[in-house]
Amino acid sequence: MKFLRNTLDKIKPNFEKGGKLSFLHSVFDGLETFMFVPNHTTKSGTHIRDGIDLKRTMFIVVLALIPCTLFGMWNIGYQHSIATGVTNGWFDNFLYGFLQTLPIIVVSYGVGLGIEFTFCQIKGHPINEGFLVSGLLIPLCLPPDIPLWMVAIATAFAVIVGKEVFGGTGMNILNPALTARVFLYIAYPAEMSGDLVWVTGLKEGAGIVDASTGATTLGLLAAGKEMSVSAWDAFIGIIPGSFGETSALLCLLGGAFLVLTGIGSWQIMLSTILGALGMGFILNAVGGNVYYDFPAINHLLIGGFMFGAIFMATDPVSAAQTAKGKWIYGALIGILTVLIRVFNPAYPEGIMFAILFMNVMAPLIDNYVVKSNIKRRLSRVA
Amino acid sequence: MSNVYTIRRGKDIQLEGVPANQVLGTAIGSTVAVKPNDFKGIKPKLEVKSGDEVKAGDVLFHDKNRPEIKFTSPVSGEVAEIVRGDRRAILEIRVLADKEIKHKAFDTNADIKSLLLESGLWVGITQRPYGTIANPEDRPKAIHISTFDSAPLAQDNSFIAEGEEANFAKGVEALKKLTDGDVHLNHKHGSTNAGFTSVANAVHNEFKGPHPAGLPGIQIHHIDAINKGEVVWTLTVQTVIYIGRLLNGGKVDMRKRVALSGSEITESGYVETISGTAINALIDGRTTSGNNRIISGNVLTGENIGANGYLGFFDNVVTVIPEGDQYEFMGWLIPTYPRPTISNSFPIFKYLKKRFKVNTNLHGEERAFVVTGQYEKVLPMDIMPVQLLKAILAQDLEAMENLGIYEVIEEDLALCEFVCTSKINVQNIVRDGLTLMESEG
16 A cells, blocks of 8 residues: 555655646546545534545445446346346356346446546536446446447436536436436337347347347336236346346345435435325226236336336435435326326336436525525524 | 423543643743633734733723723733734733732622623623624623533542632522522532532532533523523623622632643643633643644633644643644545544444544545534534534524524534534634624514
8 A cells, every 4th residue: 555655645745736647637636536545624514524435436326336237237138138038057057147237238338437537627626426327327227238338428428418518426317327317218119128238149040039028017007918927026127127227126125225324315315206106006906908007116126116116216315415305206107107107108217217307306496495494494483 | 499401412522631630740831811802703803012010900901892891901010012813813912920829800899790791701602503702782691611621631629619709609609690680500410519500599400411511502502591582691600700709809810720631641730821822831841742733721612722732721631732734645545543433334433332532533525514413413402503504504593592502602512523524614613603693683
């Protein structure tokens, strides 16, 4: 460590103002503070500070995503095996999925961090940790067969239009990862929906023995068909779908980790689930067609619902920020998700639109919560 | 019978170096200073120059905007030096202290208000809103005195008021004449110190729960919150004792007992000294030799005064902790030493039943505001801290007013600053907001 520190101290002057590599100042700063917590001390106000910082906060979210990521890799291999009719061991399946997704992850981080570093350098800001999470969320919510150039464009769009134009991490209105996804969904629908994109290799068609396995349950529901997989499989996650979102179980595991560490808002997670369940039950009670009758509980298991509710809706920057606002925000996401799925089957992935819509509405919700606080405080002098 | 209020949100930060309840001796520095910056929003106008002889109670300077507000010397001696900072702002008026303090005599039969103004003890009365020196023309709706300090490593107020029971009671009696409302004495729940709890002329309240339960701002909010246009005054126990001594003895007697706390103090206890004393008289030979920060006050709200600084007017504690100016390899991931936290992401540190040896490292860099719901956990008021801070940053006066700027001063939100993931300087923002509000309002 001593050696590393000495080396950093030695090369540091090159990157400072006036140094010959000063155009890489932000990059150096980012790497240095990644390796060493700076020796900065408090200057004013409190003399002591809590141990927590944004790096740790973001890292905990990445940790929470690891189970979904690893399982997603295996599942991609597994689904491919089923479609091609081969029997592979779990390791071969994992390896297949790993090799399939690694380039997507690398492109997402590479493009995103590259843009982020450039912006920080131009604006003279320190590098923010926000993209550590977004960079993993983007691959996890995309289909496994997505072309890499699309990943690159979507990431660039999300970082520039979704975040940097608003002023960077902490200032964005929309969740950056979902901005990337919705961009692809609208710009390249053929790669983001239908029966062929959710299992790798289906598009080429080579060696496919069972093409019908490719459709997601959401896709089937949208087509007015019955659920083709058991609820249990959907819960465990051995179904076709986006890279990291298929397993409700592992999403819940990650969610439990976020709640226990206090990083994720359990209020948002719970209210989103309750909102979806409530809306689902109401529609079940009305009944009438296959959309209405789709069991409320299954809404929680299929598509990206759990993944969205736990990892996307809880993004503290784009979510509601007041305590009461979080409950309203979450509940409306749940309700809207089910409504979109049932009433507008043309857009099967309801949670994506629900969260983005509520991201936009969150400041309004907060505004009303703040107003009620003001009103209560004024009523003291009635 | 007293009213009991329970504070649920907050945090007692457990730190090493709690001062032991023992007196280590008497020590007064060779120089004693009065620091205009101990008071908010004043413009000092000198009434003495270097070389003048003063007695304890003689005026050193007054506030340019309100000349009736006078600041007096705690000791007798020769004015040694006027220390100035940027743009010639006066930082310290230093007086070479006589061995035997000569006191100016005051007529205790005079009107209480003019007596306090003349003696310079008025400056110890702080008003809400704004946390400035009270305006003598106001009749506050109440006066609040917190008899305990809940901040980490703070002094034990019962110990500093030992033997001063008569003076404290006399001070409370005098304050009662300055308000049409009540004088509130706010005690720690279960306090048995009769010197506080059986004082006449006051309403007694008890507060239960973690810091910031001992802060008058929090207490006022729960007892009778401040609304727009209302004024409330607060005093420290020590100032009430000064007032009592003045009324009982006819002189300005600013001797006080000061706690030495923090992990770098080697001889724990209290020192009998005087307001504004040079700090080295208190801590020389009583600290470790490392690179330390010497704080007049507590770790949340005190001032970094350095080894050659002077004790603050309102402070009864000197805290000495190590500076944290070391790099920490991968410290955000695997901390190399224990540190206090309210975050569950450090379960070991959060639930460890131990006191921490804390240093001054920021433990991260300043960032944009990201994490929500954090400040609310440590601010036991019906006030939305984040929204208030954003209103201040936007200089939105109406929103600041609506969101409760009149009820808070910096110290009330000090814990928010401690817990902040984004390392935002909350107290500075609050002070900027108060200054702006006062100048516009």
